[in-house]
Amino acid sequence: MARLVLAVMLLLNAAILCSGGITSEFVRLQESAVDMPLHADVFRMPPGYNAPQQVHITQGDHEGRSIIVSWITPSEKGSSTVFYGTSENKLDQHAEGTVTMYKFYTYTSGYIHHCVLTDLKYDRKYFYKVGEGSAARLFWFKTPPEVGPDVPYTFGLIGDLGQTFDSNVTLTHYESNPGGQAVLYVGDLSYADVYPDHDNVRWDTWGRFVERSTAYQPWIWTTGNHEIDYAPEIGEYVPFKPFTHRYHVPHKSSGSGSPFWYSIKRASAYIIVLASYSAFGKYTPQSEWLEQEFPKVNRSETPWLIVLMHSPLYNSYNYHYMEGETMRVMYEPLFVTYKVDVIFAGHVHAYERSYRISNVAYNITDGKCTPTSDLSAPVYITVGDGGNQEGLASSMTEPQPNYSAYREASFGHAIFGIKNRTHAYYNWYRNQDGNAVEADSLWFFNRVWNPREES
Numbered sequence: 001m002a003r004l005v006l007a008v009m010l011l012l013n014a015a016i017l018c019s020g021g022i023t024s025e026f027v028r029l030q031e032s033a034v035d036m037p038l039h040a041d042v043f044r045m046p047p048g049y050n051a052p053q054q055v056h057i058t059q060g061d062h063e064g065r066s067i068i069v070s071w072i073t074p075s076e077k078g079s080s081t082v083f084y085g086t087s088e089n090k091l092d093q094h095a096e097g098t099v100t101m102y103k104f105y106t107y108t109s110g111y112i113h114h115c116v117l118t119d120l121k122y123d124r125k126y127f128y129k130v131g132e133g134s135a136a137r138l139f140w141f142k143t144p145p146e147v148g149p150d151v152p153y154t155f156g157l158i159g160d161l162g163q164t165f166d167s168n169v170t171l172t173h174y175e176s177n178p179g180g181q182a183v184l185y186v187g188d189l190s191y192a193d194v195y196p197d198h199d200n201v202r203w204d205t206w207g208r209f210v211e212r213s214t215a216y217q218p219w220i221w222t223t224g225n226h227e228i229d230y231a232p233e234i235g236e237y238v239p240f241k242p243f244t245h246r247y248h249v250p251h252k253s254s255g256s257g258s259p260f261w262y263s264i265k266r267a268s269a270y271i272i273v274l275a276s277y278s279a280f281g282k283y284t285p286q287s288e289w290l291e292q293e294f295p296k297v298n299r300s301e302t303p304w305l306i307v308l309m310h311s312p313l314y315n316s317y318n319y320h321y322m323e324g325e326t327m328r329v330m331y332e333p334l335f336v337t338y339k340v341d342v343i344f345a346g347h348v349h350a351y352e353r354s355y356r357i358s359n360v361a362y363n364i365t366d367g368k369c370t371p372t373s374d375l376s377a378p379v380y381i382t383v384g385d386g387g388n389q390e391g392l393a394s395s396m397t398e399p400q401p402n403y404s405a406y407r408e409a410s411f412g413h414a415i416f417g418i419k420n421r422t423h424a425y426y427n428w429y430r431n432q433d434g435n436a437v438e439a440d441s442l443w444f445f446n447r448v449w450n451p452r453e454e455s
């Protein structure tokens, strides 16, 4: 009997080994993630009366020749003009923005400015100035190269950042990584909603904290559950109110009627942003848009097809388990049909990468409800490990499912570096002892131009 048990255990062990997935042995120091205090250096207001703060930029059109510049003036409306040009000393162009504000329970926002700079030249460094008189502030950004199939471009990936000391380490590590040219942000920004009455002051502190990156390179926004800010108990019934006032995206240029789902082209990538917290069932606006969107992607022009969403479709942690399942049932057949290269998500505060797998054969009666290896399917990556105050998701389902290639409960960020139409180098960095350590990496082979199996 004992021998039988042993034999069975050995078999089980072998099965686990056969699955090939890795659960990292790395154990991160388990101190809890603590929010930086309001007086922290990263939250400091810029000097000068009514100085613009929380400056951030994002792509402003479908092709990458436009930028939306946003900022907040705290005391009075001031100017919504952006002065810009390709030389620091000659800001010979200007654009007029708009101003908005909102109230949330007892909070009143500052003056929120959004200004679209259009007809920019590709592959240039632009300088821009916002604000007035001695409180004016100068920043710069680089436009992407013209859209084309072999244009190298490097994206950073950050999710669920929040505003803890760990968040600051994640952002510092991303900045110390010389490659990143734009950030694909997979949702959950400030976590203001975890404060009493969704204290919107924490939206402002977050905006000031990330300015050191968001003012200089576009962050491509995805909405997460912490952007919903639905609080009927204090009379706040309009979902996404703070987010939509503060963060604009170019949804109209991809024919989307909503800022929560849209697409952009950037260099050799086509990026589709989806909304986990807006209706996505059959006949909904998001679903209709997505069905029309995929056939428009021309892989000869943009070989790399990337999808962003907040809630992961494949996740083997004991957190938010199967929350992505309804969207998986709806959209996974499209992802496989249109050969999406990779899907990035957040939400689970840890890291995980899947093999190329799909679970699209199931039709309710055929019993084929197991994810199987599928070279037309995307790789699913969860990078909800920015460092927010809810802490790490460290409990995992056991054994590791065979679709999961690598998982680790550490804070960090990732880099997706496109080299040409066939190759992209992907790297996930964990935060460790003051350094960013390469902990998981993979050469991605494009699903249309090089559809081999990645090792």
Ligand SMILES: *[C@@H]1O[C@H](CO)[C@@H](O)[C@H](O)[C@H]1NC(C)=O
Residues within 6 Å of the ligand: 036, 040, 041, 042, 165, 168, 169, 172
């Ligand atoms: C945040 O990180 C920056 C850059 O490393 C550092 O200068 C700053 O002191 C840090 N602030 C806090 C509150 O940790």
Ligand SMILES: *[C@@H]1O[C@H](CO)[C@@H](O)[C@H](O)[C@H]1NC(C)=O
Residues within 6 Å of the ligand: 298, 299, 300, 301
């Ligand atoms: C797809 O892009 C290629 C390269 O830019 C172009 O030659 C071709 O005409 C495009 N196809 C369609 C259907 O637009």
Ligand SMILES: *[C@@H]1O[C@H](CO)[C@@H](O)[C@H](O)[C@H]1NC(C)=O
Residues within 6 Å of the ligand: 363, 365, 366
């Ligand atoms: C489901 O799959 C089974 C087995 O392949 C097949 O016999 C059946 O017709 C399918 N049902 C539907 C509704 O497609």
Ligand SMILES: *[C@@H]1O[C@H](CO)[C@@H](O)[C@H](O)[C@H]1NC(C)=O
Residues within 6 Å of the ligand: 355, 357, 370, 371, 372, 373, 402, 403
């Ligand atoms: C996982 O294992 C099951 C059962 O052995 C198998 O049917 C399935 O194809 C495997 N999936 C992957 C992705 O290897």
Ligand SMILES: *[C@@H]1O[C@H](CO)[C@@H](O)[C@H](O)[C@H]1NC(C)=O
Residues within 6 Å of the ligand: 419, 420, 421, 422, 423
């Ligand atoms: C594409 O990039 C990969 C990785 O850098 C390289 O090995 C390959 O030769 C490149 N392909 C072409 C056609 O240049």
Ligand SMILES: [Fe+2]
Residues within 6 Å of the ligand: 160, 188, 224, 225, 226, 310, 346, 347, 348
């Ligand atoms: Fe989330």
